[in-house]
Amino acid sequence: MIIFYSSEKIKNHLHGIRSRQKTIGFAPTMGALHKGHVSLIAAAKEQCDVVVCSIFVNPTQFTDLSDLDKYPRTLDADSSLLQSANCDILFAPEINEIYSDEEINAKKNNVEDKSWMMGKTVDFGLLDKVMEGAQRPGHFNGVAQVVSKLFRIVEPHKAFFGQKDFQQLSVIRSMVKQMEMNIEIVACPIVREKDGLAMSSRNRRLSAEERKSVHAIYDTLIIMKKNYKGASTEDLKMLAERLILKNPLMKLEYFDIVDAETLQPIDDFKTAKSAVACIAVKLSNVRLIDNIILY
Numbered sequence: 001m002i003i004f005y006s007s008e009k010i011k012n013h014l015h016g017i018r019s020r021q022k023t024i025g026f027a028p029t030m031g032a033l034h035k036g037h038v039s040l041i042a043a044a045k046e047q048c049d050v051v052v053c054s055i056f057v058n059p060t061q062f063t064d065l066s067d068l069d070k071y072p073r074t075l076d077a078d079s080s081l082l083q084s085a086n087c088d089i090l091f092a093p094e095i096n097e098i099y100s101d102e103e104i105n106a107k108k109n110n111v112e113d114k115s116w117m118m119g120k121t122v123d124f125g126l127l128d129k130v131m132e133g134a135q136r137p138g139h140f141n142g143v144a145q146v147v148s149k150l151f152r153i154v155e156p157h158k159a160f161f162g163q164k165d166f167q168q169l170s171v172i173r174s175m176v177k178q179m180e181m182n183i184e185i186v187a188c189p190i191v192r193e194k195d196g197l198a199m200s201s202r203n204r205r206l207s208a209e210e211r212k213s214v215h216a217i218y219d220t221l222i223i224m225k226k227n228y229k230g231a232s233t234e235d236l237k238m239l240a241e242r243l244i245l246k247n248p249l250m251k252l253e254y255f256d257i258v259d260a261e262t263l264q265p266i267d268d269f270k271t272a273k274s275a276v277a278c279i280a281v282k283l284s285n286v287r288l289i290d291n292i293i294l295y
């Protein structure tokens with residue numbers, strides 16, 4: 001595996017690969033890698049000639065700066081894991097390889113920076129107003145900002161994202177379409193621990209007691225999947241809330257049943273074309289998200 005720290009150098013290298021008619025698969029991450037990330041690399045290996053993984057803890061998508069500070073940084077272990085997953089290229093830039101001083105200052109001054117749109121107007125409509133977008137204002141602008149920059153550096157043919165961040169996938173798809181980027185976005189299934197907990201870099205911040213209880217998140221989603229037929233979305237929401245709040249260590253930030261395309265809440269299963277149950281739970285120090293496709 002080759003490791004690049006410089007945007008310019010990886011760009012030149014990938015230019016050579018592209019001119020030899022090889023396809024490039026790309027998985028952007030924030031590191032602290034686990035089997036969920038490895039599954040993206042495996043999917044990219046299957047579908048592309050050369051696989052690039054980036055590790056960059058992106059400050060502009062954090063609404064809570066203490067969360068940014070606490071985000072685990074484990075580059076050596078990540079690099080070994082990627083090596084054993086046969087990843088071809090790791091891109092691990094420092095912040096100034098990605099952002100200009102103006103962009104860093106905009107973040108410091110809490111100004112929502114739209115310069116990544118490069119003169120275009122990218123409007124996510126209602127996609128970024130619900131769920132994560134509602135709880136974390138500016139989060140998806142930061143995600144789109146960094147992903148658009150990484151896409152311009154790597155110029156992949158295909159980019160691989162986890163379905164765990166369901167809303168993020170919708171926002172990225174919308175961005176790629178609006179910016180007319182010629183990149184196929186591939187969604188990969190959620191990888192889980194044995195007890196059903198969705199793998200996440202944040203799981204390592206759970207206390208032992210919290211770790212024992214958080215299987216309730218997936219248990220709740222499974223109960224939703226088993227019971228949605230014939231039920232009302234309101235009843236399911238109340239049931240989900242009861243199941244989560246049974247555990248005193250967990251607070252429910254939201255539980256929504258939404259249309260998979262529009263991400264807008266569904267009132268009636270009879271008329272909705274698709275349905276995804278999405279959940280965010282807050283524990284003392286950690287916030288976890290998960291989802292399940294009902295149909």
Ligand code: AMP
Pocket residue numbers: 028029030031035036037039040160161162163164165188189190191192198199200201
């Ligand atoms: P992150 O490092 O958390 O920004 O995640 C990088 C990518 O890995 C995103 O596309 C995530 O959706 C994906 N990912 C994270 N956790 C999982 C998981 N448990 N299963 C599948 N994909 C995941």
